[in-house]
Amino acid sequence: MSKTISIAVDAMGGDNAPKEIVKGAIKAIEEIDNVKVILVGLKDKIEEELSTYQYNKERIEIVNATEIIGFDEAPAMAVKKKKDSSIVVAMKLVKSGDADAFVSAGSTGAILVAGLGYIGRIKGIERTPLAAVMPTLKGPTLLIDCGANVDARPSHLVQFAKMGSLYMENLLGVTNPKVGIVNIGAEEEKGNALVKETFPLLKECDNINFVGSCEARDIPYGEYDVIVCEAFVGNVILKLYEGLAGALLKKIKGGLMSTTLSKIGALMSKKALKNTLKDFDMAVHGGAPLLGLNGLAVKTHGSSTHVEIFNSIKQCVTFVENDTNGKIKELISKEI
Amino acid sequence: MSKTISIAVDAMGGDNAPKEIVKGAIKAIEEIDNVKVILVGLKDKIEEELSTYQYNKERIEIVNATEIIGFDEAPAMAVKKKKDSSIVVAMKLVKSGDADAFVSAGSTGAILVAGLGYIGRIKGIERTPLAAVMPTLKGPTLLIDCGANVDARPSHLVQFAKMGSLYMENLLGVTNPKVGIVNIGAEEEKGNALVKETFPLLKECDNINFVGSCEARDIPYGEYDVIVCEAFVGNVILKLYEGLAGALLKKIKGGLMSTTLSKIGALMSKKALKNTLKDFDMAVHGGAPLLGLNGLAVKTHGSSTHVEIFNSIKQCVTFVENDTNGKIKELISKEI
Numbered sequence: 001m002s003k004t005i006s007i008a009v010d011a012m013g014g015d016n017a018p019k020e021i022v023k024g025a026i027k028a029i030e031e032i033d034n035v036k037v038i039l040v041g042l043k044d045k046i047e048e049e050l051s052t053y054q055y056n057k058e059r060i061e062i063v064n065a066t067e068i069i070g071f072d073e074a075p076a077m078a079v080k081k082k083k084d085s086s087i088v089v090a091m092k093l094v095k096s097g098d099a100d101a102f103v104s105a106g107s108t109g110a111i112l113v114a115g116l117g118y119i120g121r122i123k124g125i126e127r128t129p130l131a132a133v134m135p136t137l138k139g140p141t142l143l144i145d146c147g148a149n150v151d152a153r154p155s156h157l158v159q160f161a162k163m164g165s166l167y168m169e170n171l172l173g174v175t176n177p178k179v180g181i182v183n184i185g186a187e188e189e190k191g192n193a194l195v196k197e198t199f200p201l202l203k204e205c206d207n208i209n210f211v212g213s214c215e216a217r218d219i220p221y222g223e224y225d226v227i228v229c230e231a232f233v234g235n236v237i238l239k240l241y242e243g244l245a246g247a248l249l250k251k252i253k254g255g256l257m258s259t260t261l262s263k264i265g266a267l268m269s270k271k272a273l274k275n276t277l278k279d280f281d282m283a284v285h286g287g288a289p290l291l292g293l294n295g296l297a298v299k300t301h302g303s304s305t306h307v308e309i310f311n312s313i314k315q316c317v318t319f320v321e322n323d324t325n326g327k328i329k330e331l332i333s334k335e336i
Numbered sequence: 337m338s339k340t341i342s343i344a345v346d347a348m349g350g351d352n353a354p355k356e357i358v359k360g361a362i363k364a365i366e367e368i369d370n371v372k373v374i375l376v377g378l379k380d381k382i383e384e385e386l387s388t389y390q391y392n393k394e395r396i397e398i399v400n401a402t403e404i405i406g407f408d409e410a411p412a413m414a415v416k417k418k419k420d421s422s423i424v425v426a427m428k429l430v431k432s433g434d435a436d437a438f439v440s441a442g443s444t445g446a447i448l449v450a451g452l453g454y455i456g457r458i459k460g461i462e463r464t465p466l467a468a469v470m471p472t473l474k475g476p477t478l479l480i481d482c483g484a485n486v487d488a489r490p491s492h493l494v495q496f497a498k499m500g501s502l503y504m505e506n507l508l509g510v511t512n513p514k515v516g517i518v519n520i521g522a523e524e525e526k527g528n529a530l531v532k533e534t535f536p537l538l539k540e541c542d543n544i545n546f547v548g549s550c551e552a553r554d555i556p557y558g559e560y561d562v563i564v565c566e567a568f569v570g571n572v573i574l575k576l577y578e579g580l581a582g583a584l585l586k587k588i589k590g591g592l593m594s595t596t597l598s599k600i601g602a603l604m605s606k607k608a609l610k611n612t613l614k615d616f617d618m619a620v621h622g623g624a625p626l627l628g629l630n631g632l633a634v635k636t637h638g639s640s641t642h643v644e645i646f647n648s649i650k651q652c653v654t655f656v657e658n659d660t661n662g663k664i665k666e667l668i669s670k671e672i
Contacts, residue, residue: 074525136583137583137586137587147520150520150527150528150529151528151529182572184483184486184567184568184571184572184575189410191486191568192486192487192568193486193487195568215575215579216571216572216573216574216575216576216579217575217576217578217579217582218579219576219579219580220576220579220580220582220583220584221579221583231520232520232527232528232531232569233568233569233572235520235552236518236520236552236569236572236573237552237572237576238552239520239551239552239553240552240553240555240556240573240576240577240580241576241580242553243551243552243553243554243555243556243557244555244556244576244577244580244581244584245580245584246553246556247472247473247556247557248556248580248581248584248585249584250473251473252588252609255605255608255609255610255611256605256608256609258608258611259607259608261604261605261607261608262604262605262607262608262609264601264604265600265601265602265603265604265605265606266601266605267601268597268598268600268601268604269591269592269597269598269601269602269605270601271595271597271598272591272592272594272595272597272598273588273591273592273598274591275591275594
């Protein structure tokens with residue numbers, strides 16, 4: 001059997017904690033051979049949830065953390081004050097090597113601050129972007145940075161492109177991933193100041209497959225494997241993707257339920273429709289990894305259910321098994 | 337009968353010119369009492385198209401223009417060189433007062449450059465944003481700036497909010513329109529440098545109804561009437577909206593056609609579905625007006641059919657009838 005990989009999971013993070021988090025952890029040890037899950041949070045609550053399952057006690061550990069950082073708290077202050085919060089305690093486990101990676105559905109800001117503060121950046125990495133795997137008509141695309149640090153500089157975007165390419169190659173098996181930069185036109189001279197400065201730098205990189213500008217309308221069609229952008233723009237893309245898909249499906253459901261005839265029709269098409277739309281499900285590909293840290297922290301959606309938690313744990317295992325961070329270090333060390 | 341309003345229409349602009357443009361013009365004079373359409377472009381081509389219709393010859397005029405600006409041409413250079421292009425000739429008609437407004441499905445860049453060069457800005461207006469009316473679950477929302485000038489300053493966004501509010505009040509009859517600023521979190525301290533600087537300025541404005549940050553995921557749900565943002569971000573939103581809606585509908589169609597049972601179901605639900613999705617059709621609300629000019633120029637989608645052309649003409653008529661520009665001038669004059 002391959003080496004056991006330990007994943008610290010924030011049992012208190014997100015809207016469905018701890019119930020769905022614990023359920024996801026149970027699913028993980030049932031379905032992934034070499035994983036051990038460390039549930040971090042209020043011991044009593046976690047034990048209460050775990051008591052409803054039959055499971056291998058050696059593969060789930062509880063590490064007590066008495067505080068919780070809420071979504072409404074200022075991240076820097078919360079991380080500083082709540083030293084015994086599930087996020088901080090879990091990050092310390094990654095730092096000490098007791099955990100190989102960390103998954104949380106909690107506050108993105110707090111994960112970023114604690115990740116930088118406790119785990120720290122890989123030497124040579126200027127910024128640690130949040131990368132999200134988004135569904136498209138042709139399979140998953142990595143959007144990087146989708147929300148970690150706004151107002152990026154060109155050199156940051158270049159590093160994002162490199163780390164994103166490694167991620168897609170190692171985690172999703174994409175050969176020679178096509179890299180695009182979010183732009184408002186296809187030509188090199190289009191764009192804002194940041195894009196105009198970054199474009200030639202990306203063109204010069206010989207260790208990525210840069211294919212040029214990516215207009216937002218093309219993203220859902222999946223022509224790019226890695227899409228780099230500044231975090232404000234990336235966050236807008238990620239959230240609009242989510243919001244619009246949700247709104248359209250709501251509208252379509254409304255349409256299908258509006259007449260008796262359409263209701264019967266809907267019943268007949270339901271299964272086929274569900275199967276097709278599964279490919280467009282954000283939950284399938286796990287959470288958004290914070291890349292460039294001396295360790296791995298994955299942020300999953302605040303409303304994550306056990307499905308997202310399970311997929312995020314799986315994603316961490318693949319990341320560690322493929323030594324993705326080792327490869328990032330190697331690539332970046334060539335530059336410094 | 338009310339005063340006749342003359343709309344110059346670029347007969348050569350867009351993928352379906354001149355056929356669909358002429359069809360849209362015919363529909364306009366049939367359905368709008370007081371409109372006269374001036375078709376600008378290659379006279380022979382326009383006459384050839386018009387010859388297939390029976391129509392009131394007094395209400396459609398042709399103004400010859402021998403050149404066409406293509407989508408692939410650098411806008412500033414094209415506008416400078418092609419003085420007899422349909423876009424330049426039509427802009428001159430607006431400048432001279434022979435036309436009250438201009439509609440084009442041609443190059444956005446050329447429309448912007450020619451608009452500024454020939455019509456010019458309203459005194460006191462710092463920048464002329466492109467505003468797009470987007471469909472949401474609760475009706476139309478105005479996104480401003482969706483692509484005219486990247487890297488805006490805070491004072492620009494404040495003017496966008498004011499012009500956008502007037503537009504929604506006058507064109508779409510929205511009372512006290514709710515204004516939001518695109519942001520990556522709900523709180524005032526969130527955002528990039530631009531948003532953080534603009535937020536307090538918007539809060540201070542007493543002639544708009546500023547309600548705070550608007551996260552991209554909320555846009556499709558229609559909680560805001562006017563959404564202000566920098567043009568790079570706005571263009572990304574507009575194009576992603578369009579691309580994702582298209583990709584999802586394609587996916588859904590694929591799902592509905594995947595089994596025999598689902599095909600029959602689809603046939604039964606088709607009409608109801610189509611009726612509901614109509615509300616989400618970008619074409620309904622016309623094109624994107626370039627606000628802040630001493631006149632009106634409306635850009636419609638490059639792939640516009642007669643429907644978009646007709647709706648854009650209708651939109652221009654309402655704009656002129658309500659003296660929207662007069663109201664913008666009045667509002668801005670208070671500041672300078």
